[in-house]
Amino acid sequence: MTTTTRPVYRTADDYFAAYGTHHQNPINKAFHWVCVPLIVLSLLGLLWEVQPLPQYPWANLAVATVVLAQVFYLRLSVPLGLGMLVYSGLSMALLYRLDLLGYPIWLISLGVFVAAWTGQFIGHKIEGAKPSFLEDVKFLLIGPIWLLGFAYRRWGIRY
Numbered sequence: 718m719t720t721t722t723r724p725v726y727r728t729a730d731d732y733f734a735a736y737g738t739h740h741q742n743p744i745n746k747a748f749h750w751v752c753v754p755l756i757v758l759s760l761l762g763l764l765w766e767v768q769p770l771p772q773y774p775w776a777n778l779a780v781a782t783v784v785l786a787q788v789f790y791l792r793l794s795v796p797l798g799l800g801m802l803v804y805s806g807l808s809m810a811l812l813y814r815l816d817l818l819g820y821p822i823w824l825i826s827l828g829v830f831v832a833a834w835t836g837q838f839i840g841h842k843i844e845g846a847k848p849s850f851l852e853d854v855k856f857l858l859i860g861p862i863w864l865l866g867f868a869y870r871r872w873g874i875r876y
Contacts, residue, residue: 744843753864757804796869797876
């Protein structure tokens, strides 16, 4: 019987190199620049609606998810973790504002989520490579910081 071992990723650059192998095509990359932030925002929007303590709008699954993701990000890279904390905080501030205004966050988020994932799969069809998360679910967390890593390198920020 043969067994396959999963590669061990220790640094952000290890993850980025592995993730990048499925993201070479410029059209697929463009889809990712649009769709990944929208997926994160819409996922947080869907989780925002799960509020075990409705009298406390910040006590919801979106906040819990951000906290857990931050543990992963900060262990991998403090600068990348802080960048994701800023993005997550801005996303949740937007969701909070929409909630105050009475918008149906779950419905808007569901539409954005489906549209953004459709874009992701179109990008991967063009790329001719399956999404990285099909090999390792952790790559769902890597997508956003892969983009952030590009931005940091362009701005000269070390991570």
